[in-house]
Structure formats: structure tokens, C-alpha cells
Amino acid sequence: MAIKEDAYTRLFKIISYAVIIIASIACLLPFLLIISASLTSNESIIRDGYHFIPQQFSLEGYRTVFTFPEEVLRAYGVTIFTTVVGTTLGLFLMTMAGYVLARKDFKYRNAFSFYIYFTTLFGGGLVPWYIMLTKYLGLLDTYTVLIFPGLMTPFLIILMKNFIRSSMPEELFESAKIDGAGDFKIYYRIVLPLSTPGIATVGLFLALAYWNDWFSSSLFINDPHKYQLQYYLYNVINSMQFIAQMGAGTGVSLSNDMPTESTKMAMAIVVTGPILLLYPFIQRYFVKGLTIGAVKG
């Protein structure tokens, strides 16, 4: 019997290793393809196509990106600014809301929770929202519009509320109150320091959403100086395609002073770089936060 069980287990282990290794490779290969393409000379890409290993190594893609670094750096600046401000402000507001809604002695917490939750069930749709922000609030081409809509999501507020409720007993608030602490003081002296894992998770979700945002720029920004990084990349990719097609149509060759393919890929790497570098550090907190949420929630 023991031998038979071992055989089953061994079979299962082999399958597991095989599947996991294949899945991991499938997750990595596309990145390898971009990295390789960004390090290949443009002529080689056009002649030989994309490969996993550069056929003809070259740094010209990166050189082009950094010949006029102002544009990229500005887009970086916009994204860093919106990410930092949006995440900080959003975290502040959402932890506060989560704390209030978690307080059992706050009588209307259920009504207010539903007020927030209801917005995920029903909405006016994209068009009225767009008209509201542009026509009535006049937020077209402002940095505010890049930050404001993403500040809070019902999902993250509920996550925060559940986190506070499950990790802090009501008696804690009561005893603090007896000691003379006000509601706000309880929040920033007790709740905040005790919510580090929750704050990390919610903060990372927020920061990731801001960092990867291209939608706000595409809807609300006409001034290229205010493009977020991702939308800037999106435009580089699409406009170069456009220029290349124009060139092909009119017989004018633009390929010499514009290494389109390799530049695109280099740009993609430059945009993704910070995430790839920070990823090993960030990922741990994400997994931890998700684990807490899943086990307790």
C-alpha cells in the first residue's frame, strides 16, 4: 500500500512541476521578447523579425529614447506626481472612512456603507460622468482629473473596513475613549499604527492603478505635456506606426532617422522598468495583504 501511494504522489509531483514550470515560462517569455527586441538594431528587426535573442545587438533604441529625454521625463513626472498624491490622499480618506464604518457605535454605518456600495451596482454610465467632469466641473486638461476619479473605490473601502473590524476589538476604542481620546485621535494614534498590512495592501492597489493609468489621459487630457506615462507610451507606439505607414505610402523613407521598432520596445522597457525593479519588494506585501484578506474575509 505504501508503495502504491508513493507512486501516486510521485506522479502528481511530476505533473505539478511540469505544469508550474510551463506556466511560469509562459508568463516570462513575452517580457523576454520585448527586452530582446529593445536591444536589437532596427534593421535586424525589419529583416529578421522578432527573436528571443537579439540577432544583431544594438542600443540605438535606448539612444533614441534618451536623445530628447524631456518628453519621457515629463511623462514620468506626471505619473509619479499623480501616483504619490493620489495614493496618499486616497489612503488617508479610505482609512478614515473604513474606520468610521467599522465603529459599531456609529449608528448609520450600515446606511452609509450601502450608499457607497450601491455605486457598484448602478451608475449613470461613462457619458454623463464625462460630461459632469468636463462641462460642469471644468476639469479638462487639469492634473486634478488625473487624480480625483481614482481616489476611492468601494471595494477598497470595504476591504479596509473589514480589516479594521477583524483586527481591532471594539473594546480598544472604548478604553481609549475612557482615557479621553477623541474619535480622530483614536484614528491616528491607534487605528493607523495597527493597520499597516491593510494600508500596505490598499496603498499598493491604489498606486498600481495610478501608475498604470492611461484611461484618464486619453479621456481628459489634450495637452501632451500632461500625458501620463502609459498614455505617452501608447501614443509613441501608435504614432510611430502611423508615421511608418505614411512613409510607406508616400515613398519617403523615414527608417534611417527613426528606428521605429526598436525605439518602441526600448520605450516599453523604460516605462515598465520601475515596476520590474520594485516588483520583488512590492510583491511580498501584496501576497501578504491578499492572504490576510482571503483568510479573514
Add this chain to the structure above:
Amino acid sequence: MNQPLPKSSAMLATDSRLDERRLASGRKKGFFHELIRNRILFLMLLPTLVFFFINSYIPMVGIYYAFTQFDFNTSLFDAKFVGLQNFQFLWQSGTLTKLTLNTVGYNAAFILLGNVLAIVLAILLNELRGRYFKKIAQSVMFLPYFVSFVILSVIVYNIFNYDNGFLNTLLLQLGGERVDVYNKPWVWIFLIILFYLWKNLGYSMVIYLAAITGISDEYYEAAKMDGANIFQRIWYITVPMLKSTFVVLLLFALGSIMKGQFDLFYQLIGNNGVLYNTTDILDTYVYRSLKVTFDVGMASAAGVYQSLFGFVLIMTVNYIIRKLNDEYALF
């Protein structure tokens, strides 16, 4: 997350008899009393309430746009009322049916395949030994979740573009012919699902992995003693234990089945009209109508339809679930 939200407000403990009497004498009085007593808490919640009022509740009034002939220069109620004309047009052109089928179809595939495969991967990964191997595999599979959809579009372009994409390079080297994937609508059904899975599997896997970690070892030990092999242990212990996580995630996903994954579709398809028949969803249609073709009335109508249909869907699903098992209901 599955806390019941509205129904238990009557059960809340009141602080004093005075409160009870005031509540009994009139609800309004109770509210103002509460407002003054807990003014700091109200103040702390105020920004959130204002935020959702501006960002979500006021735009609900704008549903009216769907019933007008839209003109950006006039204000909301000066616009010419045309009744259901916008909806009628959408319906008669067949757009609404196509969009609904695509939206619901893709999202159903995402939800089912995504969850089932995530469970399978989590179970497999959980059985692996070797701390570092496990950690690295998990990190690698989680990585695609972090990159933006713009990068995803670069990747897809990289693999499938006609002139020098990886696929065509490979086909040529193998002696085959180039394939113009961007001209083959049916392929994109699979590609979109594939890339959805590529981007999201690692994330859902982590959630299931966390749930598996929470299962007590004693069950497995006992099953082992009774001679259950590894397949039996997984089928009779792990899988049933994951049911509640699965149901919760499923319900949450069902709630947004009418508005799923705009980024994915828009970044992969963009404005490539050849592919619309198989890849256009309500979100992409609304966005395009607003930003590219300027059919604002049509876009509003499609948006309202999406909201209403989604709302009815959630309510129905929630009702059915509450009948079947109260614990799993969303609210």
C-alpha cells in the same frame, strides 16, 4: 466583503434610553442628535460621501441624456427630448444584441476559466516542495498582473504583427506562410481570453493559495492514515474547502459581468473595425462613440442599457442565492 450591508440597522444597540425615546419620537430628531454627538466621525466620513455623490450619484441624473438628441452646447434639460429613439436605433441595427452577447460571453469565459484554472494551479503549486522554487514560481506567475495594458498591447503587437512579429518570423523559418492575425476576427476570441488568463491567473492563484494554506493539516493526516492517495485527498478535502472562496469570488465577478475588462479589449483591438464583430463589448462601444465617432446620444443609451441590465442581473442573482443559501448572498 460579504458582510450584509443594509438589513441589520434596526438591530444596532442604542447607547442610552434617551436615544431610544428620541428615536421613537421621530427619526429626524434621532439623526440630528446622532450628527451632533458623533460630529467628528461624520466629519471624517464626509469627504467620502461627497466624493461618491459627485463621482457616482450626480452622473445618474445624466441618464436623461440617453433620451435626448445630445448637443454639447445646451444644458441637460434644454436638450431635445426624443424618447426611446436612441435605444430603438441601437436595437434595430443589431448593435445591442451583439454587444450584449460579446460582453456577457467573454466575461462568463473569464470568470469560469479564470477561477477553475487558478484553483488547479494553486493546488499544484501547493504540492511542490522547495521553498525557493515555490516562491520564484509564484512571483513569476504574479508578474503579468503588474504590467499595464499598454504594455500588453505592445506584447501582442510584438508577437502577432504581420511584417516582423514573432509568430510570422517563426512560421517563415519553419517554411510556412505569414498569417495576418489582425484580419482574422475569430482568432481574437481565443487571444483575448488567453491574454486575460495570462494577466490575471497569478493574482487569483494567490487568493486560492491563501485559502489552501488555511486548511488544517489534520484533515490530510487523517486521510493519509485512512489510505487516501494524493488525488483523493485533493478531491475530497482541498476542493470542497475552496468552495466558499470560489463562490464569493464568483459572485463578485458576476456583479460586474456587464462591464468587464475595458482596458484589455481596447488595448488589444483599438480601433480595428475588422474585429468588432467578435470583440466589441459595451464598454468599448460607449468609449468609441464618445471619443471617436461622437455619437453621444447613442453612447448614453448604451451606457444606460448596460447599467440597467447589469443592475437587474445582480439583483436576480442575489435573490436566487439568498433563496439557496443565505450566507453567500451579497446583501
